[in-house]
Amino acid sequence: MITLDVWKNSKGLIDSYEVSGHAGYAEEGQDIICSAVSAITQTPIYGLTNHLNLQPDIKIDRDKGLLRVVLKEEPNDLTEAILESMLLSMESVARQCPKYVRIHQHRR
Numbered sequence: 001m002i003t004l005d006v007w008k009n010s011k012g013l014i015d016s017y018e019v020s021g022h023a024g025y026a027e028e029g030q031d032i033i034c035s036a037v038s039a040i041t042q043t044p045i046y047g048l049t050n051h052l053n054l055q056p057d058i059k060i061d062r063d064k065g066l067l068r069v070v071l072k073e074e075p076n077d078l079t080e081a082i083l084e085s086m087l088l089s090m091e092s093v094a095r096q097c098p099k100y101v102r103i104h105q106h107r108r
Contacts, residue, residue: 002037002065004090004103006083013075014083015108017041018068023100033093033100034065040089041067047082054079 002021009015019041023033048054048071059068071079087103094101 001099002034002101004037004041004087004094004101005106006087006103007106007108009075009108011075012107013080014087015075016068016070017083017086018066020064020066022065023097025097025100033097036093037090037101040086040093044082044086045069048079052078052082 002019002023005018005020006014007016019037022028023031023037025031025033045056045058048056048069054071054073056072057068057070060066073079075083090101090103094103
């Protein structure tokens with residue numbers, strides 16, 4: 001099972017997220033759910049770093065299927081647009097594949 005944990009600050013803006021686990025839908029390299037989740041959750045990194053010129057803390061552990069992204073800066077409307085788009089896409093995958101993807105949202 002893949003789990004996405006999203007943390008929002010006191011203003012309700014996303015300031016970090018972590019995706020972990022493996023879907024187990026198919027063999028490694030053939031798992032379309034893992035591929036979709038990887039693409040959806042890695043794309044915000046490019047938006048944050050290349051478009052907004054931010055440098056979030058990023059941790060990747062491929063063996064554990066772990067990606068953690070933590071903003072160093074206070075989130076704003078631009079970071080929220082990028083991160084909320086990721087969350088909306090992941091919610092769509094979770095609705096279509098509830099046996100393989102779960103999302104937990106947390107408030108600080």
